[in-house]
Structure formats: structure tokens, C-alpha cells
Amino acid sequence: MLSTGPELRLLRLVSCLTLVLLCQVTDAKKDLKSACNTCRQITENFNKGFERTANQNFGGGNTAWEERKLSKYETSEIRLMEIVEGLCDSSSFECNHMVEEHEEHFETWWFKRKTKHPDLHKWFCIETIKVCCPKGTFGPDCNACVGGSERPCHGNGACDGDGTRGGNGKCSCHHGYTGEFCLDCIDGYFNEVRNDSFSLCTECHSSCKTCTGATNQDCDECKEGWEEDDQEACVDVNECSKDPVPCKEDQYCLNTEGSYSCKACDKVCSGCTAAGPDNCQACASGYQDTEGTCTDVDECSQSEPVCTKEHQECVNNQGSYTCICSEGYEERDGECIQNKTGRTPDPHNLLLLTHFVGKPLKQISQQGVQYIESRFK
Numbered sequence: 001m002l003s004t005g006p007e008l009r010l011l012r013l014v015s016c017l018t019l020v021l022l023c024q025v026t027d028a029k030k031d032l033k034s035a036c037n038t039c040r041q042i043t044e045n046f047n048k049g050f051e052r053t054a055n056q057n058f059g060g061g062n063t064a065w066e067e068r069k070l071s072k073y074e075t076s077e078i079r080l081m082e083i084v085e086g087l088c089d090s091s092s093f094e095c096n097h098m099v100e101e102h103e104e105h106f107e108t109w110w111f112k113r114k115t116k117h118p119d120l121h122k123w124f125c126i127e128t129i130k131v132c133c134p135k136g137t138f139g140p141d142c143n144a145c146v147g148g149s150e151r152p153c154h155g156n157g158a159c160d161g162d163g164t165r166g167g168n169g170k171c172s173c174h175h176g177y178t179g180e181f182c183l184d185c186i187d188g189y190f191n192e193v194r195n196d197s198f199s200l201c202t203e204c205h206s207s208c209k210t211c212t213g214a215t216n217q218d219c220d221e222c223k224e225g226w227e228e229d230d231q232e233a234c235v236d237v238n239e240c241s242k243d244p245v246p247c248k249e250d251q252y253c254l255n256t257e258g259s260y261s262c263k264a265c266d267k268v269c270s271g272c273t274a275a276g277p278d279n280c281q282a283c284a285s286g287y288q289d290t291e292g293t294c295t296d297v298d299e300c301s302q303s304e305p306v307c308t309k310e311h312q313e314c315v316n317n318q319g320s321y322t323c324i325c326s327e328g329y330e331e332r333d334g335e336c337i338q339n340k341t342g343r344t345p346d347p348h349n350l351l352l353l354t355h356f357v358g359k360p361l362k363q364i365s366q367q368g369v370q371y372i373e374s375r376f377k
Contacts, residue, residue, distance in 0.1 A: 032140075032166030036132040038094045039125040040163075042087050046106075046120055049083035056082075080110045102129055131165055138167040145169050146181055147197070154197060156182035176201040190218075206257065207234035225258035252279070268294040268319070286319030311336035 056073065073079055084106060088095035099106075105128055109120060117123040125132040133142035136149025138161035145152035145159030146169060152159035153171035161167010173182040176189045177199070185191055185201035190211050193200040204211035207226040208219035215233075222234035229235045239246055239260040240253035247253045247262035252272045254261050265272035268287045269280035277287075283294035299306045299321040300314035307314045307323035315322045325336035 032131070033161060033164045034094065035098075036125065036164035036166070038092075038098055039129065039131050040121060042095060042099060043121040043124060045087045046083055049086050052086075053079050053082055075111075077107075077110075080106065105129065133161075133163055133165060135163050138162055138164060138169045140165055143169060146171050151197075153182040154199060156199060156201075176203070190214075205234070207236070223258060266294075268296075284319065309334075309336060311338075 056079070084099065084103070087099050090096075102124075105124060109117065109123060113123060121132070122134075126134060133139070134149065136152050136159070137144055138159060142165075145162055147154040147159075152162055153173065156177040157171040157173040159167070160170050160172065171180065171182050173179070176186060178184050178186045183194065183199040185199075187210050188204050188208070189201040190204055190213060191199060192202040192214075202214060205214060205216045205219065207216045207222055209223045210220040211218045212220060216235070217231065217233040219228075219234045222228055225237055225239075226234040227237050236255070236257050238255050240255040245253050246260065249271055250265050250269075251262040252265055252274055254263050263275065266275065266277050266280065268277045268284055269282070270284045271281035273279050273281065277295070278293040280289075280294045283289055286297055286299075287294040288297045296316075296318050298316045300316045305314070306321060309323070311326045311329045312323045313326050315324055325331050328339055329336040330339045331337075
């Protein structure tokens with residue numbers, strides 16, 4: 001029976017509170033990771049500033065007097081302030097807030113702890129303000145990551161929260177590895193070496209979906225595009241040898257390992273078996289077979305004229321031809337009429353133009369004629 005009335009409202013309230021608490025816990029873990037990252041950046045910048053100021057002095061001109069009267073620049077408060085001023089970008093609120101909140105700790109370390117605790121990150125971030133953990137540990141209590149702090153995730157993954165007070169310590173395995181402890185191999189990999197604390201996953205042969213070794217005879221299962229032969233080895237399936245071929249009529253099939261591709265035939269072909277005009281199954285219209293290769297048919301040199309109207313000339317082009325008016329004539333309403341206003345184009349120039357344009361010429365204006373002749377004389 002479904003809950004009703006006050007019971008239903010209470011159930012909804014509990015669900016909402018649980019969701020809010022989960023969100024708060026998630027945000028808190030993110031904040032803990034962020035705080036450690038900020039602290040790590042601060043200590044790294046401090047070390048850079050320490051190196052940058054290593055050969056500097058007070059800048060007054062009389063270094064010996066200044067160091068005798070004001071103490072050495074090397075351990076001075078002035079040097080400390082110069083380093084601290086360069087710890088954060090002006091736009092980084094988290095960084096500047098952390099430095100301002102813990103400025104006295106930098107002074108304590110500089111004047112009292114530096115000699116005994118030279119590792120600033122360890123002293124400041126881990127032991128003093130406690131926003132980080134030692135490498136290989138995580139969480140509020142700095143517990144060891146899965147696989148131990150020396151080799152988190154057994155060296156095959158990243159520990160969530162590693163080195164911070166956040167995270168859950170779970171492993172995100174590197175490619176090739178899987179499982180809670182990153183000791184198992186994903187499909188396509190096999191354990192070349194494996195014990196309770198160490199695993200080496202090596203990629204299978206390209207033909208294997210799963211395997212026990214590195215060769216195509218070690219496959220448990222072949223990948224798609226491969227099949228098992230008589231020796232129980234996975235070998236390539238030649239899709240191009242199948243009947244019918246898996247490509248269109250104007251394409252040829254190119255077999256590759258584990259697959260195939262369909263490539264366009266040469267434009268002179270009507271169907272083909274491979275690339276080029278010498279692999280046509282038949283020649284396309286406008287082309288002829290010449291000793292096994294499809295070549296252009298010169299329609300203009302045939303015994304029967306193809307341009308039959310009066311005062312027409314034939315211009316051959318690849319796979320076709322064009323009928324144009326002879327010199328001194330121009331086309332009007334489908335007929336070649338003597339030109340009384342100016343010159344008409346030389347057929348040889350039009351032939352050159354069709355070569356560049358790559359399409360048959362049907363019509364051309366007088367202005368276009370003049371331009372063509374000026375370009376191709």
C-alpha cells in the first residue's frame with residue numbers, strides 16, 4: 001500500500017535532506033582538493049621566489065655596511081616580503097586569501113623552522129594548516145590509497161584525492177587496466193605478468209577481441225572483420241572477394257586489415273576493379289579502349305562530321321566535343337550568322353578555354369569573346 005498524507009510528506013522531506021547532504025559532501029571534497037592545490041601552488045611559487053632572490057641584496061649600494069648593521073639579506077624580513085609579494089596573481093582570490101590568513105606561518109617558518117624543516121610544502125600544507133596529505137594518501141586522516149602509499153593503484157592508475165584531504169581513494173585506472181585495484185586487463189589486453197601486487201597488461205594482436213597472448217593464434221575471440229582459419233588463428237576477412245562486392249557500380253573495393261573501403265573509379269571508367277584508366281571494366285561515354293586503357297574519343301576526327309550545321313567547326317575536349325561557329329560568324333538562334341560588328345574567337349583559343357574550364361562551351365557573348373582572345377593570343 002502506498003504511503004499517503006503525513007507519511008508521504010515525511011518521506012519526501014527525508015529524500016530532499018539526503019540529496020542536499022550528498023551535494024554538500026561532494027562540494028566539501030572538491031573544496032578540500034582545491035585548497036591543497038592552492039597551497040601547493042603557493043609553496044612552489046615560494047621556492048621560485050627563493051631562487052630568484054638568491055643573489056640579491058638590500059640594493060642600497062653599500063652591501064657590507066647594510067649586512068653588518070641590518071643583518072644579512074639572505075635571512076632578512078625584506079627578502080621574505082619580496083618573496084611573499086610574488087606568491088599569487090592579483091586575480092586569484094583563493095591564493096591571496098590563504099596567504100593573508102596564514103602570513104604569520106611564513107614568518108615562523110622563515111625565522112624559526114626553515115633549517116629544521118626545509119620542505120615548506122610538507123611543513124606548511126601538510127603538518128601546519130593541514131590541507132594536504134603526503135603523496136599516496138588521501139582524506140581527512142591521510143589514509144593510504146588502494147594499493148598502498150608507495151604505489152597507489154598498484155602503479156596502474158590514479159588515486160582519487162591523492163595528496164589532498166579530499167577524495168575517496170578509489171582508483172581511476174590507466175588505459176589497458178580495470179578493476180577496483182587496477183590489476184585486471186580490459187578487452188584487447190592480456191596479463192603478461194600478474195601477482196597479488198603487480199600487473200602488466202599488454203595489448204593483444206590487432207585481430208583479437210580478447211586474448212591470452214600477443215599473437216593472432218592466442219585470440220579467445222576474433223574482432224569483427226577477422227575470422228578463424230584452419231590453424232585457429234584470426235586472419236583478415238577479404239570483403240572485396242565476396243559476391244556481390246560491397247561497393248557501388250562506380251566504385252572499386254579496397255581491402256584493409258579488418259575492414260575495407262570503397263573508392264571512386266576514374267572518370268573515364270564505367271565500373272572498375274582498381275584505380276586508374278587501365279582498370280576499367282568498360283569505358284565511359286566519350287572514351288574508347290586503347291590497348292587496355294580508356295582514352296578520349298576525338299569526335300572531331302571521325303569520318304562522319306558531328307557538327308552538321310553550316311559554318312560550324314568541331315572542338316574536341318575530354319569525353320565530349322563542342323560545336324562552335326567558324327571565324328567571322330556568330331551564333332544567333334541556333335544558327336551561325338556572319339559577324340558584321342567584330343571578330344569572333346579563333347577556334348584554337350576556344351579549345352584552350354574548354355581545357356581550362358573543363359566543360360563544353362554552348363554559348364559565348366561578344367564581350368566574352370574579346371576577353372578570351374585578349375587572354376589567350
